C-alpha cells in the first residue's frame with residue numbers, strides 16, 4: 001500500500017502533525033490559505049532593530065539572534081536569503097510530499113536557497129525547537145547557523161546552548177505558543193550576564209494571555225513596547241471553527257472583536273522588550289515604519 005499524504009490541519013490545535021516532518025511542505029501548504037505572515041514581519045522587525053541593537057550593545061557586525069521555536073526555520077530563511085514569505089509559500093506549495101518521500105526534495109531546495117543567499121549575513125542565527133526533523137531541515141538549508149534540539153520550557157539548556165545564549169543579542173519568537181514564552185525567555189535570561197542581556201521581539205496575538213510574560217518583564221527590569229502604531233495582520237483563520245475559537249478566546253481576555261480581526265485577518269501586536277537601561281535608546285518611534 002502506498003504511503004498516504006499528510007492530512008492538512010484546518011485549526012491551530014491540529015498543527016502538531018505537520019511540525020516535525022522531513023519536509024516542510026505540509027506545514028506551509030496548510031498555512032498558505034491563511035497568508036501566515038509572522039516570520040516576514042519578525043524578520044523585517046529584526047533588521048529594523050539590528051542597527052540600534054549593535055550600537056546599544058556593542059554587538060559587532062553580526063549580532064547573534066536566537067529564533068525560539070523556529071520550526072522549519074522560516075525567520076532564518078528570510079534573513080539569510082533574498083526571498084519573501086510568498087516565495088516560501090509558493091516553493092513549498094508546489095509539491096505534494098508524502099512521508100514515503102523522506103528527504104527527496106532536500107538537494108533541489110538547497111540549490112534553490114543557495115542561489116538566493118544574501119550577500120551579507122545580518123545575524124548569526126541559532127534556532128531552538130523540540131521538532132528534530134524540522135531543525136535538521138532548517139540547518140541543512142542554511143537557515144540556521146546553529147541548531148539546538150532542546151526543550152528549554154521544561155529543562156535547563158545543555159552546555160552548547162548555554163554557551164550560545166551567553167552571547168545572544170536578540171531573541172525572536174514567531175508563531176510560538178504564547179504560554180511557552182515566559183519559561184523559555186526566563187531560561188534565556190538566566191544564562192546571560194546582567195551587563196549583557198538580550199532584546200526580545202515577538203508578535204502577541206489577542207487570543208492568548210500575555211500577563212505572565214508581562215510579569216516576567218517587570219520582574220527582570222525590562223520595558224516592553226509596541227513597534228507598530230496599529231496591530232498588524234497575523235494570519236487568517238483556517239476555518240469558521242478556528243475563527244470562532246479565536247474570537248471567543250480574545251473576548252474572554254477582554255478584547256473587542258474589532259480589535260481582534262480586520263479584513264478577515266487575526267491581528268497582532270509586534271513587541272520589542274529591552275532592559276530598562278537600553279529602553280528609550282533609540283526611542284521606539286524611530287524603529288517604527290518598517291512593518292505592516
Ligand SMILES: C[S@@+](CC[C@H](N)C(=O)[O-])C[C@H]1O[C@@H](n2cnc3c(N)ncnc32)[C@H](O)[C@@H]1O
Pocket residue numbers: 019038039068069070071072073074075128129130131134150151152153154173174175176177180
Ligand atoms: C506555529 S510553529 C512556529 C514555527 C516557526 N517559528 C514559524 O513561524 O514558522 C510552533 C513551533 O513551536 C515548536 N514547539 C512546541 N513546543 C516547544 C518547546 N517546548 N520548545 C521549543 N519549541 C517548541 C513546535 O515544534 C513548532 O515548530
